Amino acid sequence: MNRDYVPLSLQRRVRDRARNRCEYCGISQAFQEATFHVDHVHPRSEEGPTEYENLALACVSCSLRKGARTHALDPATGARVATYNPRHDRWNEHFAVGEDMRIVGRTPSGRATVELLSMNRTLAVAIRVEEARCGRFP
């Protein structure tokens, strides 16, 4: 079996825990054509296990930008810091959502993750604006 394979029952638990939203940028799987990825927070390439406590739901853009990265540069200081870890960190401590639905990093880790994952890419902001208009975000 492919060591990256995540059993469907485990994928379902991860999606349910995430309420079917990207655990990084917050957009919903609903009305998205591409199926969100079940991401290894601690990457497989570093022996991160395929276990519930090491998995997170990530939209395709966040998942591909994150890849096997666990650290990035804080744009405010240039320091290399750990990126946001959805299993150990609290989203609201690291991020805030502005009136314009752009995500602002509140900590070095938050700022680094916003940049690394390009969480304010045009389409993601547009999706959050539309979800907010429909009362579905945050």
Ligand SMILES: [Zn+2]
């Ligand atoms: Zn995302």
